[in-house]
Amino acid sequence: MRNTLSILVANEPGELSRIVGLFSARGYNIETITVGTTLEEGWSRCTIVTEGDDSVIEQILKQCARLARVREAKSVTKLPHIEREMALIDVNAKTPADRQEIKNLVDIFRAKVVDISHDRMILEASGNKEKVDRFIGLLESFQLNEVARTGYVAINRLTADTRSADTPVRMSAKHEQAAVNT
Amino acid sequence: MMSKLKTIQKKAVIRKEGGLFDFSGTEIMRDAASVTAAGEDTTGSSEDTADKPMRGAEILVRGLIRNGVDKIFGLPGGAVLHIYDELWRFRDEITHYLVRHEQGAVHAAEGYARATGKVGAALVTSGPGATNAITGIATAYMDSIPLVVITGQVPLPVIGTDAFQEVDTFGLTLPIVKHSYLVRDVRDLAAIIDEAFHIAASGKPGPVVIDVPKDITAQICEEPRTKFARVFADDVPPAADEAILDTITDRLINAERPIFYVGGGIVTSGASDDLMKVVELLQAPVTPTLMGLGGFPTAHKLSLGMLGMHGTYAANMGVSEADLLVAVGVRFDDRVTGKLATFASQAEIIHIDIDPSNIGKVKQPHISLVSDAKSALQRIATKLESREGAALNAGKAKREEWWKKLRAWLDSVPFGCKYSETEINPQQVIEELHRITQGVAIIVTDVGQHQMWAAQFYPFKRSRQWITSGGLGTMGFGLPAAMGAQLACPDKTVVAVVGDGGFQMTNQEIITAIQYKIPLKVLIMNNGYLGMVRQWQEMFYDRAYSEVDLSISPDFVKLAEAYGALGLRAKIPSELAEVLEKGLAHDGVTIMDIVVSKEENVFPIIPAGQDTRNMILK
Numbered sequence: 055m056r057n058t059l060s061i062l063v064a065n066e067p068g069e070l071s072r073i074v075g076l077f078s079a080r081g082y083n084i085e086t087i088t089v090g091t092t093l094e095e096g097w098s099r100c101t102i103v104t105e106g107d108d109s110v111i112e113q114i115l116k117q118c119a120r121l122a123r124v125r126e127a128k129s130v131t132k133l134p135h136i137e138r139e140m141a142l143i144d145v146n147a148k149t150p151a152d153r154q155e156i157k158n159l160v161d162i163f164r165a166k167v168v169d170i171s172h173d174r175m176i177l178e179a180s181g182n183k184e185k186v187d188r189f190i191g192l193l194e195s196f197q198l199n200e201v202a203r204t205g206y207v208a209i210n211r212l213t214a215d216t217r218s219a220d221t222p223v224r225m226s227a228k229h230e231q232a233a234v235n236t
Numbered sequence: 237m238m239s240k241l242k243t244i245q246k247k248a249v250i251r252k253e254g255g256l257f258d259f260s261g262t263e264i265m266r267d268a269a270s271v272t273a274a275g276e277d278t279t280g281s282s283e284d285t286a287d288k289p290m291r292g293a294e295i296l297v298r299g300l301i302r303n304g305v306d307k308i309f310g311l312p313g314g315a316v317l318h319i320y321d322e323l324w325r326f327r328d329e330i331t332h333y334l335v336r337h338e339q340g341a342v343h344a345a346e347g348y349a350r351a352t353g354k355v356g357a358a359l360v361t362s363g364p365g366a367t368n369a370i371t372g373i374a375t376a377y378m379d380s381i382p383l384v385v386i387t388g389q390v391p392l393p394v395i396g397t398d399a400f401q402e403v404d405t406f407g408l409t410l411p412i413v414k415h416s417y418l419v420r421d422v423r424d425l426a427a428i429i430d431e432a433f434h435i436a437a438s439g440k441p442g443p444v445v446i447d448v449p450k451d452i453t454a455q456i457c458e459e460p461r462t463k464f465a466r467v468f469a470d471d472v473p474p475a476a477d478e479a480i481l482d483t484i485t486d487r488l489i490n491a492e493r494p495i496f497y498v499g500g501g502i503v504t505s506g507a508s509d510d511l512m513k514v515v516e517l518l519q520a521p522v523t524p525t526l527m528g529l530g531g532f533p534t535a536h537k538l539s540l541g542m543l544g545m546h547g548t549y550a551a552n553m554g555v556s557e558a559d560l561l562v563a564v565g566v567r568f569d570d571r572v573t574g575k576l577a578t579f580a581s582q583a584e585i586i587h588i589d590i591d592p593s594n595i596g597k598v599k600q601p602h603i604s605l606v607s608d609a610k611s612a613l614q615r616i617a618t619k620l621e622s623r624e625g626a627a628l629n630a631g632k633a634k635r636e637e638w639w640k641k642l643r644a645w646l647d648s649v650p651f652g653c654k655y656s657e658t659e660i661n662p663q664q665v666i667e668e669l670h671r672i673t674q675g676v677a678i679i680v681t682d683v684g685q686h687q688m689w690a691a692q693f694y695p696f697k698r699s700r701q702w703i704t705s706g707g708l709g710t711m712g713f714g715l716p717a718a719m720g721a722q723l724a725c726p727d728k729t730v731v732a733v734v735g736d737g738g739f740q741m742t743n744q745e746i747i748t749a750i751q752y753k754i755p756l757k758v759l760i761m762n763n764g765y766l767g768m769v770r771q772w773q774e775m776f777y778d779r780a781y782s783e784v785d786l787s788i789s790p791d792f793v794k795l796a797e798a799y800g801a802l803g804l805r806a807k808i809p810s811e812l813a814e815v816l817e818k819g820l821a822h823d824g825v826t827i828m829d830i831v832v833s834k835e836e837n838v839f840p841i842i843p844a845g846q847d848t849r850n851m852i853l854k
């Protein structure tokens with residue numbers, strides 16, 4: 055199952071390796087990983103998309119939460135959430151017709167043309183996985199030269215109350231203090 | 237999986253506190269300076285106060301002292317020369333033990349930590365010093381032993397250039413540390429040391445590595461930065477909520493066939509007395525793991541003896557037929573569970589552990605509680621005491637049948653020891669050792685058959701009386717760890733029980749024991765084989781004894797003498813008692829070469845990965 059994990063970690067050298075190491079130690083592949091600063095100084099949010107069954111993901115999250123510099127580790131997948139990725143796409147556009155066709159696609163997908171030469175264009179697209187995948191898929195017929203994707207960032211929707219502690223999907227190990235399996 | 241778990245404890249949610257974390261290193265350092273100011277002229281402590289700007293090396297050594305280190309094990313090299321220079325100045329306050337190989341330094345620090353519960357300390361140089369230390373760090377990590385290991389590093393400006401004796405210690409040790417640091421600014425050093433000791437000892441303990449570039453140790457720090465750490469790694473879980481404790485108490489009272497499966501967590505949290513109270517109130521049976529030995533007295537009437545691959549028949553049968561398994565401070569290791577699907581398959585499982593990631597890691601419990609063993613058992617005892625005597629008695633009455641069954645198992649398959657006129661049997665050696673030491677020695681083992689016989693035939697009375705490498709199973713651990721334990725407990729008899737194979741992995745440390753007059757007793761169970769491997773080859777590989785023959789070995793008595801130790805040998809049963817008595821009574825280092833029957837096997841044995849009921853008894 056595809057899981058999106060969100061980990062709040064101190065912005066210090068080496069801390070990311072510690073988290074990544076927990077995945078590689080189990081032979082788990084990280085599909086995408088992004089890290090960025092947060093509103094709070096010194097803290098970064100790391101978003102990891104990975105395949106794995108629930109029990110293994112739970113285990114990895116608990117181990118992440120155990121790290122001294124990790125403040126919170128949770129899976130955002132179980133609650134309504136918004137996920138976005140950005141892609142920069144270098145595509146051939148050799149004829150005026152091709153350029154026009156590509157421009158149409160750009161409009162439909164609300165993408166942007168960020169660079170252009172006499173036979174190529176660079177496009178910028180963002181959205182969820184399906185949208186970006188589909189956009190790139192449609193451009194394939196023009197011949198793609200290079201695609202650079204950022205990986206996903208995710209955040210829970212406002213309707214998903216992440217603050218009430220009894221939400222069972224709060225997977226931060228530190229939150230599961232005692233439990234009866236019913 | 238998670239969605240099935242109903243979180244009972246709502247208020248107890250811990251989100252770790254974030255923000256700036258102040259260890260107030262300067263404050264403590266000032267205290268330390270006023271304490272040490274009474275020192276003698278020639279040493280560092282009296283020459284100056286901690287207020288003046290000082291170089292990194294001095295901050296480091298003062299940091300160790302401030303955190304209670306009075307013994308450190310290590311071996312110098314280029315990257316740590318400044319630190320050794322300061323150690324020399326502070327030699328009245330901190331004793332450095334010069335090992336002969338860095339693996340020995342870390343195991344000795346572990347032995348010290350395992351015997352006392354305090355944080356052990358080791359100091360090694362960069363590159364090969366650090367790589368030699370790795371086996372010890374991994375050993376400590378697997379058994380959750382609190383250590384601070386300081387490794388030298390090449391100067392910051394040349395890190396990453398393949399400088400002489402450079403190795404990425406931070407990267408190499410990442411998966412085997414509880415936490416680690418590469419010091420990048422001398423102003424952070426004091427606070428790093430304080431935090432390292434805190435992390436090593438708090439919650440579930442573990443090793444912490446501080447990698448210190450050489451230039452940092454030479455730089456003068458005008459003003460330390462104390463507010464550098466950005467999270468307070470407070471691993472102490474909140475107290476459990478009453479509801480879950482009531483649920484557990486109900487289950488305990490009403491169980492017909494309960495069994496307590498207890499491990500290293502009992503030893504680490506000092507929960508022996510609380511465990512005793514709970515099981516006595518319930519009259520419930522207890523089985524410790526290899527790491528839990530000593531946490532509950534083996535000879536106690538409620539003890540079933542050790543659980544697992546080489547555990548007792550009664551303990552293993554008990555777990556497979558129990559209706560309630562109370563797992564405290566354990567992690568369902570494969571050496572205990574055998575085939576997971578059939579392990580405790582009739583039981584409701586209660587799992588109490590301080591590490592949330594242990595819960596459900598291999599076996600999903602029905603009831604779980606994240607807590608240190610001591611506070612959980614203490615509160616369960618209080619709950620039990622508050623219940624009506626009639627209810628408790630009714631519960632005990634329900635368990636009478638269970639005890640009949642358990643006693644029958646205990647009687648039907650006791651641990652067996654053969655006696656002969658001509659050959660010394662290894663089990664007999666441990667029995668004699670137990671008799672002569674009156675059951676109170678600290679037994680430190682290496683890894684192999686002798687380890688299992690020591691576990692089976694020496695009934696332990698108290699926590700920290702048994703020191704062994706459980707999780708990693710590190711040959712070479714025994715001798716240096718015993719040295720550390722003996723230093724920690726100078727008034728106790730400490731015996732390293734080792735095989736002739738493992739002994740040869742770290743015997744260079746005999747000279748360390750001689751040098752520092754550490755009256756270490758080493759008992760070599762000499763069977764002329766890598767015995768445990770030979771046993772597996774005999775049982776599971778058609779007796780193809782591939783590369784296990786150690787019949788070409790040095791003369792251990794002569795070796796002892798070459799080191800300046802007392803060397804003794806027993807070859808026949810009639811010599812055994814005398815050798816042990818003389819060897820243990822000697823006021824100095826003794827190496828006792830006990831030649832035992834070559835092909836004796838450890839029984840019972842549950843073949844790896846099998847149902848625990850498929851025990852091979854002899």
Ligand SMILES: Cc1ncc(C[n+]2csc(CCOP(=O)(O)OP(=O)(O)O)c2C)c(N)n1
Nearest residue numbers: 684685686711735736737738765766767768
């Ligand atoms: C460093 C290391 N290498 C290899 C092993 C695998 N191993 C486990 S037990 C054993 C044999 C130990 O032989 P010995 O020290 O003579 O003790 P015995 O089993 O004969 O009591 C070996 C090689 C190990 N545990 N540790």
